[in-house]
Amino acid sequence: MNWNVIREYLPLYIEALGLTVKIGWLGIILSIALGLVCALILYFKVPLLQVIIKIYIELFRNTPLLVQLFFLYFGLPKLGIRITAQTCGILGLTLIGGSYMTETFRSGLSAIDSIQSESALSLGMKKHQVFFYVILPQAISISIPGFMANIIFLLKETSVFSAISLMDLMFTAKDLIGLEYKTIEALFLLVVFYLIMLLPVSLLGTYIERRVRYAAYGD
Amino acid sequence: MKKRFLTKIVSGISAVVLATGALTGCGSSDSSTTTANNADEQVSESVDTTENTDTAEETSANYRTLDEIKESGVINIGVFSDKSPFGYVDENGDYQGYDVYLAERIGEDLGVEINYVSTEAASRIEYLQTGKVDIILANFTVTEERAEEVDFALPYMNVALGVISHDDNVVTSLDDLTEDDEIIVISGTTAETYLEKEYPDIKLQKYDAYAEAKTAFENRNGIAWANDNTEVIAFSIENEGYEVGIPSLGSADTIAPAVTKGNETLLDWLNEELVSLGNENFFHADYEATLLETYGSEYEDTLVIENTELP
Incomplete structure (x- = not known):
């Protein structure tokens, strides 16, 4: 291990970390939003829309992100739609993430026993009150571990961005190996930087999970 | 409560340690018997390794003679x-x-x-x-x-670098590029090394593989594509609408x-x-x-x- 090489590479990795985190978190925030909307549509069984969303989920959960990125980045320009590599990365993460988040949140909603809404209704609560004060808080707290797992999964999925010329952490490492053949240093930094990006998320996830568990009924 | 919990952990750990100890014990005796069984096969390999250790410092050579x-x-x-x-x-x-x-x-x-x-x-x-x-x-x-x-x-084979562009916007010199122009290169090629070194101000759009770089170039994601001149000449001959504006760049190399x-x-x-x-x-x-x-x-x-x- 040559520490001079590592010092020389550090700025490149920091830049790559910045790009990865920026695209990753934008994608994650948007995918959570998309997931919530889609899950609510499924929960309330909105006609037509729920069919479209079911198709969307199956399509995006059962194809790799790489394939989706190829379609967005190389396919769309053929149809006359031009988006930059960054937009494409964010859009790709949002779409695959949205499908996972929908499923997680939907399972959280359906985990709430129907006896609870029945009891709430019999106590005289309005339908929207039942949903917002009884079902939703519990569903969110049940979904949190799944959300955190999805977030880590999405951040790791950024490693396929090299296919669309985005200099994320993975591509920076590969590119440096191809340019200067300092494999050990480049891979060492790659692992370190992925840990820098993911460990805090993982620890935060554990903390949040512990905090929100109080919301669950009957535990 | 807490004390009992601690004793539980301690006893758990010691049980694991004991178990691994026992397992590794078995493991080593197992491996000695397998070595005996494979001894015939390993004779030739061990001869090679002794030869290698004499000549080189690395004991595990990463190649086959x-x-x-x-x-x-x-x-x-x-x-x-x-x-x-x-x-x-x-x-x-x-x-x-x-x-x-x-x-x-x-x-x-x-x-x-x-x-x-x-x-x-x-x-x-x-x-x-x-x-x-x-x-x-x-x-x-x-x-x-x-x-x-x-x-x-x-x-x-002989080779140099070449730069190809769309024929309605031909790049004939790398000095004429504006700030927004990006040149497509493939990661790990001599074109990338050359441009990184000689033209550090030019923005490079890097791709992993030929297929991706090709598609990106066809889609006009970059103004031009720098690669081995053999490759870009072949591309301009095989495909309509492209022109090799810089047929030879950098030093003449060999393959x-x-x-x-x-x-x-x-x-x-x-x-x-x-x-x-x-x-x-x-x-x-x-x-x-x-x-x-x-x-x-x-x-x-x-x-x-x-x-x-x-x-």
Whole structure:
């Protein structure tokens, strides 16, 4: 291990970390939003829309992100739609993430026993009150571990961005190996930087999970 | 409560330690019996390793010697699978091209089967250093930096860099580029190294593989594409609407087979093979079989190198 090489590479990795985190978190925030909307549509069984969303989920959960990125980045320009590599990365993460988040949140909603809404209704609560004060808080707290797992999964999925010329952490490492053949240093930094990006998320996830568990009924 | 919890943890840990101890004990006795069983097979290997330790410091060499390759009956050759007409997979799923033509002949003369390993530009050195392939025949340009990491045999082709662009917006000089113009390159190629070094201000758009760079260039994601001039000339001939604005950039280089650093038996054999092939004008035949269709005969003598004697 040559520490001079590592010092020389550090700025490149920091830049790559910045790009990865920026695209990753934008994608994650948007995918959570998309997931919530889609899950609510499924929960309330909105006609037509729920069919479209079911198709969307199956399509995006059962194809790799790489394939989706190829379609967005190389396919769309053929149809006359031009988006930059960054937009494409964010859009790709949002779409695959949205499908996972929908499923997680939907399972959280359906985990709430129907006896609870029945009891709430019999106590005289309005339908929207039942949903917002009884079902939703519990569903969110049940979904949190799944959300955190999805977030880590999405951040790791950024490693396929090299296919669309985005200099994320993975591509920076590969590119440096191809340019200067300092494999050990480049891979060492790659692992370190992925840990820098993911460990805090993982620890935060554990903390949040512990905090929100109080919301669950009957535990 | 807490105390009981602690004792539980401690007893749990000690149980795990004991169990692993017992298991490793069994493991070591097991392995000694297996070594005894395999002793016959291992004799030849251990002889080789003792020879290696005498000559080199690294005890675990990451390559197979010529004899080991012949004995196994299979040679692993790293080639491109997406770089027509040098190394590509045809519609029947067979490897074809200028590099593959040479690979086929090497396999034939060694008397072994060929296992083609598809490589990307950036991983060619890695594949050799980790012993995943015995020879790289993937349009590998000889450079000083690379020669520190792998051993090159005699060259079999000339190459320089070239820049291709769409014919309605031809780039004829890299000094005319504006700030927003991006040049497409493939990660790990000499074009990337050259532009990084000589034109650090030009924005590069880097791709992993030829196929992706090609599509990105067709989609106009970059203003031009810099690559080996053989490749960009072939592209402009095969596809309508493109022009090679800069046909020769940087220094004239050569392309050669590469083996893992220190694999002298294979390197020596390759050099002798390349000389004997040169003497029968093999690479002209190779050109005519694989490249003529793309380039016509005008490039034959500028591209092909025939080695007639060992240096």
